[in-house]
Amino acid sequence: METEVDEVVKVWAFFDHGIFPIAMNWQRRFVKFEKLILLTTKMVGNNKIVDLICASDSANYELEFNADTYNWKVKRVLSKD
Amino acid sequence: MRPIRSLSRTTSLEKIVLHADLNSFFAKAEQQANPAIRNKPVGVVKGKGRSCIIAASPEAKMRGVYTGSRVYDARKSCPDIILVPADFSKYEDISRRFIKICATYTPLCEVFSLDECFLDVTETEKFWGNAFNIAFDIKRRLREEVGDYLTVSVGVSYNRLLAKLACGQIKVDGLFWITPDNALEVLDKTKLTGVCGLGWGLSNHLTKLGLESFAQIRACSREFLHKEFGSFWGPYLYDLSRGIDRNPVNSFRSIADQKSVGRTYTTHRPLNKRREIYNLTRNLAEEVAFKARRMNLAGRHVTYWLRTSPKKWSGPDEEDNISWYGHRTLKNHIDSGKTLFELCKLISKEWKTRDVIFCGVGLGMLVNSSNLTTPIFKEECRGNKLIKSADLINDKYGEYTLFPAQLLGMPIVMPEVTGYFGDKKYQIKRLEI
Numbered sequence: 229m230e231t232e233v234d235e236v237v238k239v240w241a242f243f244d245h246g247i248f249p250i251a252m253n254w255q256r257r258f259v260k261f262e263k264l265i266l267l268t269t270k271m272v273g274n275n276k277i278v279d280l281i282c283a284s285d286s287a288n289y290e291l292e293f294n295a296d297t298y299n300w301k302v303k304r305v306l307s308k309d
Numbered sequence: 310m311r312p313i314r315s316l317s318r319t320t321s322l323e324k325i326v327l328h329a330d331l332n333s334f335f336a337k338a339e340q341q342a343n344p345a346i347r348n349k350p351v352g353v354v355k356g357k358g359r360s361c362i363i364a365a366s367p368e369a370k371m372r373g374v375y376t377g378s379r380v381y382d383a384r385k386s387c388p389d390i391i392l393v394p395a396d397f398s399k400y401e402d403i404s405r406r407f408i409k410i411c412a413t414y415t416p417l418c419e420v421f422s423l424d425e426c427f428l429d430v431t432e433t434e435k436f437w438g439n440a441f442n443i444a445f446d447i448k449r450r451l452r453e454e455v456g457d458y459l460t461v462s463v464g465v466s467y468n469r470l471l472a473k474l475a476c477g478q479i480k481v482d483g484l485f486w487i488t489p490d491n492a493l494e495v496l497d498k499t500k501l502t503g504v505c506g507l508g509w510g511l512s513n514h515l516t517k518l519g520l521e522s523f524a525q526i527r528a529c530s531r532e533f534l535h536k537e538f539g540s541f542w543g544p545y546l547y548d549l550s551r552g553i554d555r556n557p558v559n560s561f562r563s564i565a566d567q568k569s570v571g572r573t574y575t576t577h578r579p580l581n582k583r584r585e586i587y588n589l590t591r592n593l594a595e596e597v598a599f600k601a602r603r604m605n606l607a608g609r610h611v612t613y614w615l616r617t618s619p620k621k622w623s624g625p626d627e628e629d630n631i632s633w634y635g636h637r638t639l640k641n642h643i644d645s646g647k648t649l650f651e652l653c654k655l656i657s658k659e660w661k662t663r664d665v666i667f668c669g670v671g672l673g674m675l676v677n678s679s680n681l682t683t684p685i686f687k688e689e690c691r692g693n694k695l696i697k698s699a700d701l702i703n704d705k706y707g708e709y710t711l712f713p714a715q716l717l718g719m720p721i722v723m724p725e726v727t728g729y730f731g732d733k734k735y736q737i738k739r740l741e742i
Contacts, residue, residue, distance in 0.1 A: 230343075265341070265342070265344065266341050266342050266456050268398070268402035268403065269402050270398040272401060272707040273703070273705045273706040273707040273708075273710070274704070274705050274706075275706075275707070279399070281343070283344070288343070288344060288345075290342075305347060306343050306344075307344060308344065308345060309345055
């Protein structure tokens with residue numbers, strides 16, 4: 229099951245030869261990521277947008293990182309089964 | 310396990326060509342992005358409400374769903390199929406990274422389509438020991454650097470034709486080697502249309518002559534094939550049946566300039582109103598002109614075609630024509646979407662079209678726009694300035710940030726990457742590989 233969200237969130241991430249999200253604060257919950265499943269980038273004009281699919285213990289989250297504004301968004305929540 | 314020695318030492322191959330092909334690319338990319346749909350039958354459709362499966366996962370293929378199947382048929386043969394809308398920006402990025410991986414093994418890397426590359430590793434295989442090590446390395450790096458669910462089949466041989474054929478021998482995550490010893494054996498087991506470069510037209514012609522396998526074609530003389538198929542296809546079939554392909558692997562860094570640019574679109578529903586058809590045409594014309602300008606090209610051959618819903622077609626009667634095609638060759642080169650649209654309108658003035666389901670616009674006879682004469686008339690100069698300014702804005706903020714007012718109130722058809730990379734030069738430039 230998928231839930232469309234599109235909300236701005238606070239994400240803790242490593243920027244070291246790539247982006248590795250560690251955790252996020254969403255809906256007053258602290259979600260810790262276990263694995264980065266897929267990372268893709270796209271350009272909207274000169275603006276680089278990074279889409280990341282991250283797995284936590286309960287669900288997978290599609291995050292969006294705007295490299296121009298440094299904003300993070302949760303785009304979708306995907307159930308694990 | 311016996312170590313694999315260098316191919317060049319074990320055989321007397323002139324060339325070593327690898328063909329790498331991402332398995333069920335769009336479907337596997339979706340399965341990579343959403344682990345919940347892995348190991349399940351998945352069909353990728355272009356968008357919600359679309360009726361054609363553009364890619365199927367291996368699980369769906371096993372149950373009779375193929376690329377090009379209709380959703381209705383797919384649901385009949387596989388009721389639990391999961392339909393996922395396509396996300397072309399995702400595929401573009403995965404493709405770009407896949408090509409980047411392949412290009413690290415040789416400068417002679419040819420991008421054949423969005424998910425296929427030819428690699429001529431004759432000169433570079435020694436750095437990895439042999440071609441098989443390169444194949445295994447591509448597989449490993451794809452899993453580690455792009456996604457652990459993505460798989461690639463690799464074919465190894467001594468020319469492009471046989472490398473592609475080898476790649477198709479083992480479908481998922483395969484590795485197959487065709488040598489001069491087993492080339493004819495593999496070729497003879499393959500269906501005529503199973504070889505790249507032999508389409509339905511040629512196949513039908515061959516079947517009519519009673520030639521249904523490559524062994525039978527091989528038995529024919531060069532003269533017979535020349536007489537039946539002409540000076541191009543005759544020798545071509547003669548070589549093909551013997552596994553001979555003299556085409557070199559052309560690096561994607563040295564692709565020849567585009568000869569034409571075009572854009573086609575299949576609609577969600579039949580378009581009846583002329584205004585709707587024209588709005589779509591304007592949308593496609595703007596994209597074609599934008600692509601040409603991006604490559605610093607301008608053309609003077611305009612093509613325009615429409616296709617109507619086949620249900621409405623009653624026969625080859627002029628009034629009920631199923632597809633319409635027209636073209637104009639101009640004296641001057643153009644690169645403006647508006648001019649291109651006006652010409653399409655002119656071409657289609659007499660067409661009595663209704664229930665349009667397909668529209669295409671093309672611009673050919675392209676030349677470098679920097680070689681063209683500078684306009685002297687004020688109006689034309691203003692128009693060119695306006696186009697340049699609009700392009701600057703669209704480059705900075707994204708495609709169709711600024712668009713013609715004619716497109717207001719309609720869903721804009723955005724540019725997208727095609728599987729076959731028809732506009733290879735443009736796409737390679739766009740992907741910034």
